[in-house]
Amino acid sequence: MNSEEKKIILKTEGLTKHYGGVKALHDADFTLADGEHVAIVGDNGAGKSTFIRQVTGVEIPTSGKIYFDGNLVNFKTPADAKKAGIEAVYQNLALADDLDVPSNIFLGQEETYFNLGPFSFLNENKMFKQSIDVLAKTGIKIPDIKITMNNMSGGQRQCVAISRSAGFASKLIIMDEPTAALGVQETKQVEKIIRSLKENGVPLIMISHNLRQVFNLVEKIWVFRQGQIVGCVETSKTDGNEIVSLITGVKQGVGEEASFI
Amino acid sequence: MEQKDDTLFIKLIPYIDKYGILLLIAIMLLVLHLLQPDVFFSWRNITNIFKQISWQSMLALGVFMVIVTAGIDLSVGSILMLSLMALAISSRAGLPWQIVVLVAPAVGLVCGMINGLGITILRMPHPFIMTLGTLYIFRGVGNLISGGVPIGGFANQIRSIGNGKIKLEWLYGEGAAQYIPSSLIIIIIIYVIFWIFxxxxxxxxxxxxxxxxxxxxxxxxxxxNRILVLVYTLCGFLAGIGALILAGRTGSAYPNAGLQSELDAIAAVIIGGASFFGGRGTVLGVFAGVFIMGLLRNGLNLMNVSVFWQQVLIGSIIILAVYIDVLRRQFGTRK
Known part of the structure; x- marks a missing residue:
């Protein structure tokens, strides 16, 4: 596992985002190798979500460059990023509440009988069958996928959101707090999906506040503080103390009893 | 035993959700038949109901699509009036009927597009505001171009669209009075197209x-934004089709055409089970909503109930329909 030899899938140079006078993200240099799973950690307002929003085209950076899959990219909308192969699972669960599971999994990229642009007729049968395959691949059990999202538990919703991005041939998956507000069983399910992505060689960026989860799942941790990247450490060569001191900016460790380790 | 009843009720919810409104219509038909056994189910009365709801059903379908996107269109009544006036003026100017026929849908389409572009490009905080503005603007423009007076005298071809009769002599024999109103055929065609869409x-x-x-x-x-512009444009287009049907039925364009009909359209959509907050509702439901309002007005007219009581009843039905929906969601949805 020599990461030097691997292709760089995502690279940012001097990525900066200012909201008026607020420097939400400043001069971020970030690299991600193909197949690599990394976590982004940091305190509230450290710039994690801002960073993700620039990379996925939700917002346009104030300055800086983004290279994706070898090319300089300039995403104007989430659709551009999606077309390039970046799939994002957002914190606020980007699901249409009144649609069923297949409609949500295929939203924006529906299967059709023949192409008439936006007026194409939907192939509901094909979407139904493929949804069952996609859910089976990620090990998610939903009794009836024809019921609408607002009738599902938080865990089921999150699993659908994740299998939505995992189900398509994407080059990079980004997850913003994938297990926030989930129960123990549901968290395990999501972690299982993430491990299966690793086995399939799909690179992943995950924002998480849960350091135990981060140490279990990823090989590299990027630490953000006050809008800047303050460190990048390999999980195998560090411990919770070092990460926490990077997050808080306090040099000495806080001891093993810290509640969020 | 209690438990079993409960689950049966839960199982019934999706069916009540889907077909409950048809049940309501069936009950209304039965009650009206029992109250007016001679008149209500006569061919003449039933075709009358469809003629009466024909143009409102176009407005309701347009408003329904807008409401599904969690928006609102208050201007459909004014779009209908402006389209009708434009049709009348182009007819008076002596344009051939083949062109006059296109005027109303085209004007409606442009008005709807103005709504859609205004909401998206001007970034109005809510479609309510944009369409409240155009409610005044379109009716004002309609009165400006017509001088505020009724304009009559349309070609027979124009009138036949809203007022035509397809005689059923082949079915009922020579000289039979039974017929299908052409406006019913238009309703069916438009509703099927939009259901597919x-x-x-x-x-x-x-x-x-x-x-x-x-x-x-x-x-x-x-x-x-592009989808929203399309939805408001289609809503305006349907109001234009409504104007074309109304032109046939009344034979003239008048300043009060479609006055407050946007509220009737919203009422029909809500009675038909669409969520006012968007995302939920069916085309069949909209038609049922329009039909229920038509039945109610027709039935109360047959029984010589005052128009003021009709207002009270329709208002009560709106509140009742939404309350039933609130109850249903309380049982049926995890929240």
Whole structure:
């Protein structure tokens, strides 16, 4: 596992985002190798979500460059990023509440009988069958996928959101707090999906506040503080103390009893 | 035993959800038949109901699509009036009927597009504001171009669209009075086309997705603003078709055409089970909503009930329909 030899899938140079006078993200240099799973950690307002929003085209950076899959990219909308192969699972669960599971999994990229642009007729049968395959691949059990999202538990919703991005041939998956507000069983399910992505060689960026989860799942941790990247450490060569001191900016460790380790 | 009843009730919910409104119509038909056994189910009365609801059903269908996107269109009544006036003026100017026929839908389409572009480009905080503005503007323009007076005298071809009769002599024998109103055929064609559009195409799915969660639709790569412009444009277009039907029925364009009909359209959509907050509702439901309002007005007219009581009843039905929906969601949805 020599990461030097691997292709760089995502690279940012001097990525900066200012909201008026607020420097939400400043001069971020970030690299991600193909197949690599990394976590982004940091305190509230450290710039994690801002960073993700620039990379996925939700917002346009104030300055800086983004290279994706070898090319300089300039995403104007989430659709551009999606077309390039970046799939994002957002914190606020980007699901249409009144649609069923297949409609949500295929939203924006529906299967059709023949192409008439936006007026194409939907192939509901094909979407139904493929949804069952996609859910089976990620090990998610939903009794009836024809019921609408607002009738599902938080865990089921999150699993659908994740299998939505995992189900398509994407080059990079980004997850913003994938297990926030989930129960123990549901968290395990999501972690299982993430491990299966690793086995399939799909690179992943995950924002998480849960350091135990981060140490279990990823090989590299990027630490953000006050809008800047303050460190990048390999999980195998560090411990919770070092990460926490990077997050808080306090040099000495806080001891093993810290509640969020 | 109690437990079993409970689950049966839960199992019935999706069916009540889907077909409950048809049950309501069946009950209304039965009650009206029992109250007016001679008149109500006569061919003449039933065709009358369809003629009366024909143009409102176009407005309601347009407003329904807008409401599914979690928007609102208050201007459909004014679009109808402006389209009707434009039709009348082009007819008076001596244009051939083949062109006059296109005027009303075209004017409606442009008005709807103005609404859609205003909401998206001017970034109005809510469609209510944009369409409240155009409610005044379109009716004002309609009165400016007509001078505020009724204009009559349309070609027979124009009148036959809203007022035509397809005689059923082949079925009932020579000289039979039974006929199918052409406006009913138009309703059926338009409703079937829009049912296919909303349920079987990509855009239809996106329209529901936008109403359910616009952020999700945007994140899925859907150009939400473009879809919204299309929806408001189609809503205006349907109001133009409504104007064409009304032109046939009344034979003249008058300043009060479609006055307050936007509220009737919204009422029909809500009675038909669509969620006012977007994302939920069916084309069949809209038709049922329009039909229920038509039945109610027809039945109360037959029984010589005062028009003021009709207002009280329709208002009560709106509140009752939404309250039933609130109860149903309380049982049926995890929240």
């Amino acid at each position: 909303l349920n079987q195409t990509k855009i239809g799915k996106w329209i529901y997705a936008i109403g359910g969660n616009p952020g999700a639709a945007r994140a899925a790569g859907i150009n939400v």
